[in-house]
Amino acid sequence: MIAAFSVTPLGIGEDVGEAVAAAVKVVRESGLPNRTDAMFTSIEGDWDEVMPVIKRAIDAVKAYSGRVSTVIKIDDREGVTGGLTTKLESLERHLAG
Amino acid sequence: MIAAFSVTPLGIGEDVGEAVAAAVKVVRESGLPNRTDAMFTSIEGDWDEVMPVIKRAIDAVKAYSGRVSTVIKIDDREGVTGGLTTKLESLERHLAG
Amino acid sequence: MIAAFSVTPLGIGEDVGEAVAAAVKVVRESGLPNRTDAMFTSIEGDWDEVMPVIKRAIDAVKAYSGRVSTVIKIDDREGVTGGLTTKLESLERHLAG
Amino acid sequence: MIAAFSVTPLGIGEDVGEAVAAAVKVVRESGLPNRTDAMFTSIEGDWDEVMPVIKRAIDAVKAYSGRVSTVIKIDDREGVTGGLTTKLESLERHLAG
Numbered sequence: 001m002i003a004a005f006s007v008t009p010l011g012i013g014e015d016v017g018e019a020v021a022a023a024v025k026v027v028r029e030s031g032l033p034n035r036t037d038a039m040f041t042s043i044e045g046d047w048d049e050v051m052p053v054i055k056r057a058i059d060a061v062k063a064y065s066g067r068v069s070t071v072i073k074i075d076d077r078e079g080v081t082g083g084l085t086t087k088l089e090s091l092e093r094h095l096a097g
Numbered sequence: 098m099i100a101a102f103s104v105t106p107l108g109i110g111e112d113v114g115e116a117v118a119a120a121v122k123v124v125r126e127s128g129l130p131n132r133t134d135a136m137f138t139s140i141e142g143d144w145d146e147v148m149p150v151i152k153r154a155i156d157a158v159k160a161y162s163g164r165v166s167t168v169i170k171i172d173d174r175e176g177v178t179g180g181l182t183t184k185l186e187s188l189e190r191h192l193a194g
Numbered sequence: 195m196i197a198a199f200s201v202t203p204l205g206i207g208e209d210v211g212e213a214v215a216a217a218v219k220v221v222r223e224s225g226l227p228n229r230t231d232a233m234f235t236s237i238e239g240d241w242d243e244v245m246p247v248i249k250r251a252i253d254a255v256k257a258y259s260g261r262v263s264t265v266i267k268i269d270d271r272e273g274v275t276g277g278l279t280t281k282l283e284s285l286e287r288h289l290a291g
Numbered sequence: 292m293i294a295a296f297s298v299t300p301l302g303i304g305e306d307v308g309e310a311v312a313a314a315v316k317v318v319r320e321s322g323l324p325n326r327t328d329a330m331f332t333s334i335e336g337d338w339d340e341v342m343p344v345i346k347r348a349i350d351a352v353k354a355y356s357g358r359v360s361t362v363i364k365i366d367d368r369e370g371v372t373g374g375l376t377t378k379l380e381s382l383e384r385h386l387a388g
Binding site: 107110163164 | 303358
């Protein structure tokens, strides 16, 4: 499965870059395939691999703020691995097609 | 924390009521405070209580469909319990105020 | 269509109740069918009815904070109206089995 | 503001690549700064620029399916433009820091 997530600390001001970086650091050190853009960080793996990483990422943000809002979107497709790159390649093929 | 989640099975037609009911059944049998409306089911508890319930709810939907999309929004506020009802009461007080 | 949305102001502290109440007030004054729980406010109507209400709700929150994060989930099913209540009734029927 | 969105057609099978490509095509032809990864397409602009593009993208998917589920996450920060690239650069600086 692929899980895209975004963590928002409340109450530490509008600039949340340092807290968000702490979350992304956790993900990059996890060893799981991952990718971060301006809005979400995506991780690929099984539920039992991915969700503990997201929990640790949230915990890293909770070191900065007593209230953290998290959004997670999961795409779980049986028998699919490598989706972090293959989904995008398939999309580009459709667009080129 | 409170987690609101929504599970969408792909590829079983537009009417997904039976699969969604299977997910809600898992939540209601969990013993955790919960509430379902037209768009989301909310559950309150610690991460280690709530997330296994959501996993089992997704698994119940996967019995119907090989591809399941899930959206989760978490509000994790230190020291707050009972938020499923108190947040709404606080809102109504603000609106009455 | 039904749109469930949640508005989060950053940088005004952990207690965002007053700002959120301002958003819900906009929705309740819209005249569209709506419902608020601890996590989301749902509104039913056409895109051109619903989205301007959400925009005004966000603007009401921006009066409190220079940075606002919003999550919207839309369920758009052809030919369905009244879904805010009928979806839930259908779910309960499935659960009653 | 930046809006990240994801469109899911129900009832056309598990492979939704063609319908999703139709949505992304609308975004790329919009002229607004945009970026697509495996989970979301992000667009940057004002509400009145971005939301009509998302509406047209949803309409493109509705040509394939009578029921479409959409998730949108908006980050609206006063006075910030170019966030699609600057947010990520700022993150990398924090991580390098």
